[in-house]
Amino acid sequence: MSTPQPNAHLLRWATYAATATALVLVLVKVAAWLLTDSVALLSSTVDSLLDCGASLVNLLAVRQSLQPADDDHRFGHGKAEPLAGMAQAAFVAGSGGLLLVQAVGRLTSPVEVRQGAVGIAVMVFAIIATLALVSFQKYVIRRTTSVAIAADSLHYTGDVLINGSVIVSILLTISLGWTWADPLFAIGIAGFLMFNAWTIARDSFDLLMDRELPAEDREQIVALALAIPGVMNVHDLRTRSSGPQQFIQLHLTMDGQLPLIKAHAIGDQVEEAIRAAFPQAEVIIHHDPSGLVEPAAHEVFPAPSPSSPP
Missing domain, CATH: 1.20.1510.10 (Cation efflux protein transmembrane domain)
Structure with missing residues:
Protein backbone atom coordinates (compact mmCIF):
# COMPACT_ATOMS: atom_id res chain seq x y z
CA MET A 1 0.00 0.00 0.00
CA MET A 209 11.67 7.63 -16.63
CA ASP A 210 12.08 6.60 -12.96
CA ARG A 211 15.44 8.28 -12.47
CA GLU A 212 17.27 7.19 -9.31
CA LEU A 213 17.23 9.41 -6.23
CA PRO A 214 20.28 11.71 -5.87
CA ALA A 215 23.57 10.02 -4.99
CA GLU A 216 23.63 11.55 -1.51
CA ASP A 217 20.20 10.06 -0.75
CA ARG A 218 21.30 6.62 -1.94
CA GLU A 219 24.45 6.84 0.17
CA GLN A 220 22.34 7.77 3.19
CA ILE A 221 20.03 4.80 2.62
CA VAL A 222 22.99 2.41 2.47
CA ALA A 223 24.55 3.92 5.58
CA LEU A 224 21.30 3.61 7.52
CA ALA A 225 20.94 -0.06 6.57
CA LEU A 226 24.54 -0.95 7.37
CA ALA A 227 24.26 0.74 10.76
CA ILE A 228 21.77 -1.90 11.94
CA PRO A 229 23.50 -4.80 13.75
CA GLY A 230 23.23 -8.05 11.82
CA VAL A 231 23.34 -6.50 8.31
CA MET A 232 26.41 -7.82 6.51
CA ASN A 233 25.94 -5.95 3.27
CA VAL A 234 23.42 -4.12 1.10
CA HIS A 235 22.94 -4.76 -2.60
CA ASP A 236 20.49 -4.26 -5.45
CA LEU A 237 19.44 -0.84 -4.19
CA ARG A 238 16.80 0.66 -6.45
CA THR A 239 15.09 4.00 -5.93
CA ARG A 240 12.65 6.22 -7.77
CA SER A 241 10.14 8.99 -7.19
CA SER A 242 6.50 9.30 -8.14
CA GLY A 243 5.15 12.73 -7.32
CA PRO A 244 5.82 13.46 -3.65
CA GLN A 245 6.42 9.79 -2.84
CA GLN A 246 9.66 7.80 -3.09
CA PHE A 247 10.03 4.07 -3.60
CA ILE A 248 13.09 2.32 -2.15
CA GLN A 249 13.98 -1.32 -2.72
CA LEU A 250 17.08 -3.10 -1.44
CA HIS A 251 18.48 -6.51 -0.51
CA LEU A 252 20.09 -7.21 2.87
CA THR A 253 22.60 -10.01 3.43
CA MET A 254 22.54 -11.58 6.91
CA ASP A 255 23.99 -14.63 8.63
CA GLY A 256 22.42 -17.64 6.97
CA GLN A 257 22.00 -19.36 10.35
CA LEU A 258 19.74 -16.65 11.77
CA PRO A 259 16.19 -17.75 12.60
CA LEU A 260 13.65 -16.29 10.18
CA ILE A 261 11.97 -14.29 12.95
CA LYS A 262 15.32 -12.68 13.87
CA ALA A 263 16.10 -11.81 10.24
CA HIS A 264 12.64 -10.34 9.91
CA ALA A 265 13.18 -8.18 13.01
CA ILE A 266 16.46 -6.85 11.58
CA GLY A 267 14.71 -6.01 8.32
CA ASP A 268 12.04 -4.13 10.27
CA GLN A 269 14.73 -2.08 12.01
CA VAL A 270 16.26 -1.17 8.67
CA GLU A 271 12.87 -0.18 7.29
CA GLU A 272 12.10 1.98 10.33
CA ALA A 273 15.46 3.75 10.04
CA ILE A 274 14.96 4.50 6.34
CA ARG A 275 11.35 5.59 6.86
CA ALA A 276 12.48 7.97 9.61
CA ALA A 277 14.84 9.68 7.15
CA PHE A 278 12.46 9.41 4.18
CA PRO A 279 8.96 9.63 5.69
CA GLN A 280 7.23 9.69 2.30
CA ALA A 281 8.95 6.54 1.06
CA GLU A 282 7.61 3.05 0.55
CA VAL A 283 10.40 0.65 1.50
CA ILE A 284 10.65 -2.92 0.23
CA ILE A 285 13.39 -5.16 1.67
CA HIS A 286 14.50 -8.59 0.50
CA HIS A 287 16.45 -10.79 2.95
CA ASP A 288 19.36 -12.89 1.63
CA PRO A 289 21.40 -15.46 3.60
CA SER A 290 25.18 -15.10 3.52
CA GLY A 291 27.05 -17.42 1.16
CA LEU A 292 24.89 -16.79 -1.90
CA VAL A 293 26.85 -15.86 -5.02
CA GLU A 294 25.32 -12.65 -6.38
CA PRO A 295 25.70 -11.71 -10.08
CA ALA A 296 28.78 -9.61 -10.71
CA ALA A 297 26.65 -6.79 -12.08
CA HIS A 298 25.00 -6.27 -8.69
CA GLU A 299 26.40 -3.36 -6.69
CA VAL A 300 27.26 -4.55 -3.18
CA PHE A 301 27.84 -2.26 -0.19
CA PRO A 302 29.56 -4.30 2.55
CA ALA A 303 29.47 -3.36 6.21
CA PRO A 304 32.87 -2.25 7.56
CA SER A 305 34.75 -4.93 9.44
CA PRO A 306 35.21 -4.43 13.22
CA SER A 307 38.95 -4.04 12.75
CA SER A 308 38.61 -1.36 10.09
CA PRO A 309 39.47 2.18 11.21
CA PRO A 310 36.42 4.50 11.49
Whole structure:
Protein backbone atom coordinates (compact mmCIF):
# COMPACT_ATOMS: atom_id res chain seq x y z
CA MET A 1 0.00 0.00 0.00
CA SER A 2 1.27 3.49 -0.83
CA THR A 3 2.30 5.72 2.02
CA PRO A 4 -0.32 8.39 2.79
CA GLN A 5 0.79 11.94 2.05
CA PRO A 6 1.17 13.59 5.48
CA ASN A 7 1.10 17.15 4.10
CA ALA A 8 -1.71 16.87 1.58
CA HIS A 9 -3.38 20.02 2.89
CA LEU A 10 -0.19 22.02 2.26
CA LEU A 11 -0.02 20.81 -1.33
CA ARG A 12 -3.63 21.77 -1.94
CA TRP A 13 -3.25 25.21 -0.39
CA ALA A 14 -0.09 25.83 -2.42
CA THR A 15 -1.98 25.14 -5.65
CA TYR A 16 -4.91 27.32 -4.57
CA ALA A 17 -2.59 30.19 -3.63
CA ALA A 18 -0.65 29.99 -6.90
CA THR A 19 -3.77 29.94 -9.08
CA ALA A 20 -5.40 32.83 -7.21
CA THR A 21 -2.22 34.94 -7.28
CA ALA A 22 -1.68 34.37 -10.99
CA LEU A 23 -5.29 35.25 -11.80
CA VAL A 24 -5.09 38.53 -9.88
CA LEU A 25 -1.79 39.45 -11.54
CA VAL A 26 -3.17 38.70 -15.01
CA LEU A 27 -6.14 41.03 -14.49
CA VAL A 28 -3.97 43.83 -13.09
CA LYS A 29 -1.29 43.50 -15.78
CA VAL A 30 -3.78 43.41 -18.65
CA ALA A 31 -5.20 46.72 -17.45
CA ALA A 32 -1.70 48.19 -17.09
CA TRP A 33 -0.63 46.96 -20.54
CA LEU A 34 -3.69 48.57 -22.17
CA LEU A 35 -2.74 51.85 -20.50
CA THR A 36 1.01 51.77 -21.23
CA ASP A 37 1.30 49.80 -24.50
CA SER A 38 4.61 48.41 -23.17
CA VAL A 39 5.69 45.20 -24.91
CA ALA A 40 7.84 44.31 -21.88
CA LEU A 41 4.75 44.61 -19.71
CA LEU A 42 2.87 42.54 -22.28
CA SER A 43 5.55 39.88 -21.95
CA SER A 44 5.06 39.86 -18.19
CA THR A 45 1.29 39.63 -18.72
CA VAL A 46 1.73 36.66 -21.04
CA ASP A 47 3.98 35.01 -18.49
CA SER A 48 1.40 35.52 -15.73
CA LEU A 49 -1.34 34.16 -18.00
CA LEU A 50 0.76 31.06 -18.54
CA ASP A 51 1.44 30.83 -14.83
CA CYS A 52 -2.29 30.91 -14.24
CA GLY A 53 -2.84 28.06 -16.69
CA ALA A 54 0.11 26.10 -15.35
CA SER A 55 -1.02 26.56 -11.76
CA LEU A 56 -4.49 25.37 -12.70
CA VAL A 57 -2.95 22.28 -14.32
CA ASN A 58 -0.91 21.79 -11.14
CA LEU A 59 -4.03 22.09 -9.01
CA LEU A 60 -5.66 19.26 -10.95
CA ALA A 61 -2.46 17.20 -11.09
CA VAL A 62 -1.76 17.48 -7.36
CA ARG A 63 -5.34 16.57 -6.57
CA GLN A 64 -4.96 13.48 -8.75
CA SER A 65 -1.53 12.57 -7.34
CA LEU A 66 -2.91 12.64 -3.80
CA GLN A 67 -5.46 9.98 -4.61
CA PRO A 68 -4.61 6.76 -2.73
CA ALA A 69 -3.46 3.65 -4.55
CA ASP A 70 -6.25 1.50 -5.94
CA ASP A 71 -6.64 -1.83 -7.71
CA ASP A 72 -5.68 -0.32 -11.07
CA HIS A 73 -2.86 1.92 -9.77
CA ARG A 74 -1.00 -0.06 -7.12
CA PHE A 75 1.81 2.50 -6.94
CA GLY A 76 -0.52 5.45 -6.55
CA HIS A 77 -1.10 8.37 -8.92
CA GLY A 78 2.10 10.35 -8.39
CA LYS A 79 3.02 10.36 -12.09
CA ALA A 80 0.30 12.98 -12.57
CA GLU A 81 2.80 15.56 -11.32
CA PRO A 82 5.54 15.10 -13.95
CA LEU A 83 2.86 14.79 -16.64
CA ALA A 84 1.62 18.21 -15.56
CA GLY A 85 5.22 19.43 -15.66
CA MET A 86 5.57 18.36 -19.30
CA ALA A 87 2.37 20.25 -20.14
CA GLN A 88 3.73 23.33 -18.37
CA ALA A 89 6.98 23.13 -20.30
CA ALA A 90 5.09 23.03 -23.61
CA PHE A 91 2.97 26.06 -22.70
CA VAL A 92 5.93 28.07 -21.48
CA ALA A 93 8.07 27.28 -24.54
CA GLY A 94 5.24 28.23 -26.88
CA SER A 95 4.63 31.53 -25.12
CA GLY A 96 8.34 32.32 -25.20
CA GLY A 97 8.36 31.81 -28.98
CA LEU A 98 5.31 34.01 -29.54
CA LEU A 99 6.72 36.72 -27.28
CA LEU A 100 10.01 36.64 -29.17
CA VAL A 101 8.22 37.29 -32.46
CA GLN A 102 6.28 40.21 -30.93
CA ALA A 103 9.40 41.71 -29.35
CA VAL A 104 11.47 41.53 -32.55
CA GLY A 105 8.67 43.36 -34.39
CA ARG A 106 8.72 46.13 -31.78
CA LEU A 107 12.52 46.29 -31.96
CA THR A 108 12.38 47.12 -35.67
CA SER A 109 9.38 49.45 -35.21
CA PRO A 110 9.64 50.96 -31.70
CA VAL A 111 6.51 52.29 -29.96
CA GLU A 112 6.60 54.89 -27.19
CA VAL A 113 5.54 53.67 -23.74
CA ARG A 114 2.58 55.59 -22.26
CA GLN A 115 1.82 56.20 -18.57
CA GLY A 116 4.98 54.52 -17.38
CA ALA A 117 4.22 55.29 -13.73
CA VAL A 118 1.17 53.02 -13.91
CA GLY A 119 3.26 50.17 -15.30
CA ILE A 120 5.89 50.60 -12.59
CA ALA A 121 3.29 50.61 -9.82
CA VAL A 122 1.74 47.41 -11.18
CA MET A 123 5.13 45.70 -11.35
CA VAL A 124 5.93 46.64 -7.76
CA PHE A 125 2.61 45.15 -6.67
CA ALA A 126 3.35 42.03 -8.72
CA ILE A 127 6.79 41.62 -7.13
CA ILE A 128 5.38 41.86 -3.59
CA ALA A 129 2.57 39.38 -4.32
CA THR A 130 4.94 36.97 -6.08
CA LEU A 131 7.53 37.05 -3.29
CA ALA A 132 4.83 36.18 -0.76
CA LEU A 133 3.67 33.26 -2.90
CA VAL A 134 7.21 31.96 -3.52
CA SER A 135 7.97 32.05 0.21
CA PHE A 136 4.93 29.88 0.90
CA GLN A 137 5.80 27.53 -1.97
CA LYS A 138 9.36 27.08 -0.68
CA TYR A 139 7.95 26.11 2.69
CA VAL A 140 5.64 23.55 1.08
CA ILE A 141 8.48 22.14 -1.04
CA ARG A 142 10.63 21.61 2.07
CA ARG A 143 7.78 19.71 3.71
CA THR A 144 6.63 17.65 0.69
CA THR A 145 9.40 17.57 -2.00
CA SER A 146 6.59 17.99 -4.57
CA VAL A 147 7.90 18.26 -8.13
CA ALA A 148 4.74 20.01 -9.33
CA ILE A 149 5.01 22.72 -6.67
CA ALA A 150 8.75 23.05 -7.34
CA ALA A 151 8.08 23.59 -11.06
CA ASP A 152 5.40 26.16 -10.26
CA SER A 153 7.72 27.91 -7.84
CA LEU A 154 10.36 28.11 -10.55
CA HIS A 155 7.87 30.07 -12.67
CA TYR A 156 7.14 32.57 -9.96
CA THR A 157 10.76 32.96 -8.88
CA GLY A 158 11.51 33.89 -12.47
CA ASP A 159 8.57 36.30 -12.41
CA VAL A 160 10.29 38.36 -9.73
CA LEU A 161 13.21 38.89 -12.11
CA ILE A 162 10.88 39.46 -15.05
CA ASN A 163 8.85 42.09 -13.22
CA GLY A 164 12.02 43.81 -12.08
CA SER A 165 13.33 43.91 -15.65
CA VAL A 166 10.04 45.42 -16.84
CA ILE A 167 10.46 48.24 -14.32
CA VAL A 168 13.99 48.91 -15.61
CA SER A 169 12.85 48.86 -19.26
CA ILE A 170 10.00 51.31 -18.58
CA LEU A 171 12.32 53.65 -16.66
CA LEU A 172 14.86 53.63 -19.50
CA THR A 173 12.13 54.30 -22.04
CA ILE A 174 10.35 57.16 -20.27
CA SER A 175 13.48 58.74 -18.73
CA LEU A 176 16.05 58.44 -21.51
CA GLY A 177 13.83 57.89 -24.52
CA TRP A 178 15.43 54.51 -25.24
CA THR A 179 12.45 52.99 -27.05
CA TRP A 180 14.56 49.97 -27.98
CA ALA A 181 14.97 49.04 -24.30
CA ASP A 182 11.35 47.86 -23.98
CA PRO A 183 11.46 45.20 -26.75
CA LEU A 184 15.05 44.28 -25.89
CA PHE A 185 14.06 43.37 -22.34
CA ALA A 186 11.11 41.45 -23.76
CA ILE A 187 13.50 39.37 -25.87
CA GLY A 188 15.51 38.59 -22.76
CA ILE A 189 12.34 37.54 -20.96
CA ALA A 190 11.41 35.27 -23.87
CA GLY A 191 14.80 33.56 -23.60
CA PHE A 192 14.32 33.16 -19.87
CA LEU A 193 10.92 31.54 -20.44
CA MET A 194 12.41 29.04 -22.88
CA PHE A 195 15.18 28.18 -20.43
CA ASN A 196 12.58 27.57 -17.72
CA ALA A 197 10.62 25.36 -20.11
CA TRP A 198 13.70 23.23 -20.74
CA THR A 199 14.42 22.92 -17.00
CA ILE A 200 10.85 21.86 -16.19
CA ALA A 201 10.75 19.38 -19.07
CA ARG A 202 14.09 17.83 -18.03
CA ASP A 203 13.04 17.33 -14.41
CA SER A 204 9.63 15.97 -15.40
CA PHE A 205 11.20 13.58 -17.92
CA ASP A 206 13.56 12.24 -15.25
CA LEU A 207 10.61 11.41 -13.02
CA LEU A 208 8.63 9.79 -15.81
CA MET A 209 11.67 7.63 -16.63
CA ASP A 210 12.08 6.60 -12.96
CA ARG A 211 15.44 8.28 -12.47
CA GLU A 212 17.27 7.19 -9.31
CA LEU A 213 17.23 9.41 -6.23
CA PRO A 214 20.28 11.71 -5.87
CA ALA A 215 23.57 10.02 -4.99
CA GLU A 216 23.63 11.55 -1.51
CA ASP A 217 20.20 10.06 -0.75
CA ARG A 218 21.30 6.62 -1.94
CA GLU A 219 24.45 6.84 0.17
CA GLN A 220 22.34 7.77 3.19
CA ILE A 221 20.03 4.80 2.62
CA VAL A 222 22.99 2.41 2.47
CA ALA A 223 24.55 3.92 5.58
CA LEU A 224 21.30 3.61 7.52
CA ALA A 225 20.94 -0.06 6.57
CA LEU A 226 24.54 -0.95 7.37
CA ALA A 227 24.26 0.74 10.76
CA ILE A 228 21.77 -1.90 11.94
CA PRO A 229 23.50 -4.80 13.75
CA GLY A 230 23.23 -8.05 11.82
CA VAL A 231 23.34 -6.50 8.31
CA MET A 232 26.41 -7.82 6.51
CA ASN A 233 25.94 -5.95 3.27
CA VAL A 234 23.42 -4.12 1.10
CA HIS A 235 22.94 -4.76 -2.60
CA ASP A 236 20.49 -4.26 -5.45
CA LEU A 237 19.44 -0.84 -4.19
CA ARG A 238 16.80 0.66 -6.45
CA THR A 239 15.09 4.00 -5.93
CA ARG A 240 12.65 6.22 -7.77
CA SER A 241 10.14 8.99 -7.19
CA SER A 242 6.50 9.30 -8.14
CA GLY A 243 5.15 12.73 -7.32
CA PRO A 244 5.82 13.46 -3.65
CA GLN A 245 6.42 9.79 -2.84
CA GLN A 246 9.66 7.80 -3.09
CA PHE A 247 10.03 4.07 -3.60
CA ILE A 248 13.09 2.32 -2.15
CA GLN A 249 13.98 -1.32 -2.72
CA LEU A 250 17.08 -3.10 -1.44
CA HIS A 251 18.48 -6.51 -0.51
CA LEU A 252 20.09 -7.21 2.87
CA THR A 253 22.60 -10.01 3.43
CA MET A 254 22.54 -11.58 6.91
CA ASP A 255 23.99 -14.63 8.63
CA GLY A 256 22.42 -17.64 6.97
CA GLN A 257 22.00 -19.36 10.35
CA LEU A 258 19.74 -16.65 11.77
CA PRO A 259 16.19 -17.75 12.60
CA LEU A 260 13.65 -16.29 10.18
CA ILE A 261 11.97 -14.29 12.95
CA LYS A 262 15.32 -12.68 13.87
CA ALA A 263 16.10 -11.81 10.24
CA HIS A 264 12.64 -10.34 9.91
CA ALA A 265 13.18 -8.18 13.01
CA ILE A 266 16.46 -6.85 11.58
CA GLY A 267 14.71 -6.01 8.32
CA ASP A 268 12.04 -4.13 10.27
CA GLN A 269 14.73 -2.08 12.01
CA VAL A 270 16.26 -1.17 8.67
CA GLU A 271 12.87 -0.18 7.29
CA GLU A 272 12.10 1.98 10.33
CA ALA A 273 15.46 3.75 10.04
CA ILE A 274 14.96 4.50 6.34
CA ARG A 275 11.35 5.59 6.86
CA ALA A 276 12.48 7.97 9.61
CA ALA A 277 14.84 9.68 7.15
CA PHE A 278 12.46 9.41 4.18
CA PRO A 279 8.96 9.63 5.69
CA GLN A 280 7.23 9.69 2.30
CA ALA A 281 8.95 6.54 1.06
CA GLU A 282 7.61 3.05 0.55
CA VAL A 283 10.40 0.65 1.50
CA ILE A 284 10.65 -2.92 0.23
CA ILE A 285 13.39 -5.16 1.67
CA HIS A 286 14.50 -8.59 0.50
CA HIS A 287 16.45 -10.79 2.95
CA ASP A 288 19.36 -12.89 1.63
CA PRO A 289 21.40 -15.46 3.60
CA SER A 290 25.18 -15.10 3.52
CA GLY A 291 27.05 -17.42 1.16
CA LEU A 292 24.89 -16.79 -1.90
CA VAL A 293 26.85 -15.86 -5.02
CA GLU A 294 25.32 -12.65 -6.38
CA PRO A 295 25.70 -11.71 -10.08
CA ALA A 296 28.78 -9.61 -10.71
CA ALA A 297 26.65 -6.79 -12.08
CA HIS A 298 25.00 -6.27 -8.69
CA GLU A 299 26.40 -3.36 -6.69
CA VAL A 300 27.26 -4.55 -3.18
CA PHE A 301 27.84 -2.26 -0.19
CA PRO A 302 29.56 -4.30 2.55
CA ALA A 303 29.47 -3.36 6.21
CA PRO A 304 32.87 -2.25 7.56
CA SER A 305 34.75 -4.93 9.44
CA PRO A 306 35.21 -4.43 13.22
CA SER A 307 38.95 -4.04 12.75
CA SER A 308 38.61 -1.36 10.09
CA PRO A 309 39.47 2.18 11.21
CA PRO A 310 36.42 4.50 11.49
